[in-house]
Amino acid sequence: MTRDLLWRGMLAGILAALLATLFARQFAEPQVDVAIAFEATQAEHAMGGHQASASEHAGEEPELVSRETQKGWGLLTATLLYGAAVGGIFSLIFAAGYGRLAMIGPRTLALMLGILAFLVVALIPAIKYPPTPPAVGQHETVALRTVAYFAMIVLSVAGCMIAIRVRGSLVVRLGAFNALLAGFAAFAVVVGIGQLLLPAVNEVPPGFPATSLWDFRVASLGMQFVLWMAIALIFGAFAHDVIRKAVTSRQR
């Protein structure tokens, strides 16, 4: 059963990644181009008359991978790998949660998990560390920012697991509605403390167009939303099929 769900989860992730890539091509790539154009003008200004150091930075150097490849096969490959990976993990959480988290149908559970995953994995971490276009962020701090970002995701996921525990342990005493509120409160406390303790990142260069930054971030989160909703709906349909077939084959 889990084997069937796992490979369908990865397939759902791949299909969802195709949709997310189309969305990104349409709405996000224009903002990446704006950011790269800004980066190029900044580099020109920084060089001024110093022709000797011109080969040091962007523009003059021959590109390792062309912009066309980055926007095309590169973006598609990255999104497919991400989609297959998170689709697989999604299916495993579904397999563990079905009939345990709540007695609801497979498509409903998948939809709820999809919404939850978008909030916990993408939106909540982005409040502290929003996605950034090229030209925003300094080379020297990439290791720190990567660790901090991953820590924020881990914290958000841990907060969600704690919230589910808290809700589960209080359902009998407080009733379902109040136990759910207690779960939200536990999540808010864990994530809030984490956001206070993790380092602040403030690396937007002066003069970077604010509208472009906002549009990039909305498009980036939009891409995540498309990806997670597509995984939830496609995988939900697959899982419904798998579970129904398992039942009928047993009855025969």
Next chain:
Amino acid sequence: MMASAASILDDRFIPIGGANAIPVGDIVPWAVLGILIAILFLYFVSTEQGAVSLFDGMYVHEFVHDGRHLLGFPCH
């Protein structure tokens, strides 16, 4: 009788062969495989030739560059 269960979504819970949930023993081996694959894929999308480098050069970084930015990972 069952009509009371149908509210907004007509998607009823289907018990899995006698039990309600998938047994843990059926999940664990596939979870190990799935998580290993996911870590490998996510590493190359998010981190290789950024914060950490297993291979020399910047080709992987430059190839997945746009995806890395758009999926929210710190790129450079």
